[in-house]
Amino acid sequence: MPNTLSRASLRRLPLYMKLLARLVAANQPNVTSAELAQALELDETLVRKDLAVTGFTGKPRVGFATRELLAHLEEFLGVRSRxxxxxxxxxxxxxxxxxxxxxxxxxxxxxxxxxxxxxxxxxxxxxxxxxxxxxxxxxxxxxxxxxxxxxxxxxxxxxxxxxxxxxxxxxxxxxxxxxxxxxxxxxxxxxxxxxSLAVLSHRLAQYDLPDDPAAQAV
Amino acid sequence: MPNTLSRASLRRLPLYMKLLARLVAANQPNVTSAELAQALELDETLVRKDLAVTGFTGKPRVGFATRELLAHLEEFLGVRSRxxxxxxxxxxxxxxxxxxxxxxxxxxxxxxxxxxxxxxxxxxxxxxxxxxxxxxxxxxxxxxxxxxxxxxxxxxxxxxxxxxxxxxxxxxxxxxxxxxxxxxxxxxxxxxxxxSLAVLSHRLAQYDLPDDPAAQAV
Incomplete structure (x- = not known):
């Protein structure tokens, strides 16, 4: 069993868990890696890799069973242990x-x-x-x-x-x-x-600051 | 210029910056991606990719100029803008x-x-x-x-x-x-x-809890 999960992958697992919890609550039985990737704005290959490393595999065409995958990730992260x-x-x-x-x-x-x-x-x-x-x-x-x-x-x-x-x-x-x-x-x-500010700072640096229309109107 | 840097890569840039700042302070002029990877416990391919996406390239055999790379990353993250x-x-x-x-x-x-x-x-x-x-x-x-x-x-x-x-x-x-x-x-x-606790929680779940020798001795 692979035990070398990157820190970056680990940090993404809570994102999958939050999304899966919403899907389970909405009674959606399955979800594909493409759907997960789109909802979380991640690369689909990356999603498949992240989940494969935890030891969970989906079914061709059907995707992942939402409830089982959520339980698996909770177990994997030791969420249930006090x-x-x-x-x-x-x-x-x-x-x-x-x-x-x-x-x-x-x-x-x-x-x-x-x-x-x-x-x-x-x-x-x-x-x-x-x-x-x-x-x-x-x-x-x-x-x-x-x-x-x-x-x-x-x-x-x-x-x-x-x-x-x-x-x-x-x-x-x-x-x-x-x-x-x-x-x-x-x-x-x-x-x-x-x-964590690095992410925000970079996005701000890329941001083409629009004039504030309301400020102009004053 | 590629502007699609993943959030995970962005989160790693501060790690490179901290390490580079130490190298600059120690007057080390260059560092290879292999050295960066080892010091940060990351995959070397990933290190090269992270830095390439920011638009900085090293020199064959010499590696990256530490001072320039640090300045480049600071600029890239907009660190110097108020x-x-x-x-x-x-x-x-x-x-x-x-x-x-x-x-x-x-x-x-x-x-x-x-x-x-x-x-x-x-x-x-x-x-x-x-x-x-x-x-x-x-x-x-x-x-x-x-x-x-x-x-x-x-x-x-x-x-x-x-x-x-x-x-x-x-x-x-x-x-x-x-x-x-x-x-x-x-x-x-x-x-x-x-x-962030996901990382710690997983590592604890993997941890083969040793008995506390001092507790045994009591």
Missing amino acids: KEAFLIGAGRLGQALCHYHGFEKYGLSIRGIFDNDPKKVGERVGELEIQPVWMAPVLARQAGVRIVLLTVPSHVAQAVADLLVDAGIIAIWNFSGHPLRMPPSVIVHNEDLAD | KEAFLIGAGRLGQALCHYHGFEKYGLSIRGIFDNDPKKVGERVGELEIQPVWMAPVLARQAGVRIVLLTVPSHVAQAVADLLVDAGIIAIWNFSGHPLRMPPSVIVHNEDLAD
């Missing part, structure tokens, strides 16, 4: 992430929030109470939590991550902007919101 | 984005922050004061602002976006989670943090 995580760094971004409900569809729930600022400790963020960061490793071990969202300032990110890995953390969703040096057994997923 | 934006929706995510400094490297600066909650109006977020959302369209027109970051709740996203487009907004970075229906002339870039 994932308990701690969030380290209760700043603005950390608190925003704690209140974000989109993670639940991937089975991720944030079970603890930690900060090193004594003034923040004890404050509530939704249902959670901010705890001192030095307690995170021991609580992670006690609760069997193996995932953290790291939203600390970049200059402390490495030190905090090292402590957490010593405590058995195996996956770090890194929002700190600091490139972490970690043992190969640790899964690090770096998030940089600004990278 | 982009002034308004942020609509001063909730936790909105405020976190206002304080995020990574956008400046793409030339984006947030010039106004708006909310419909009278209790929030007048509060300061960094150097900005939250203004009532009904003022956003007229202020955008006055200031020539054409870009918004939309961080309002999903159920009001379409209505707010419609008002902004009427006021001359041409690009919407949509964090609301609501799929906006917009005229084709409007650039909409949808952001869903949970989609």
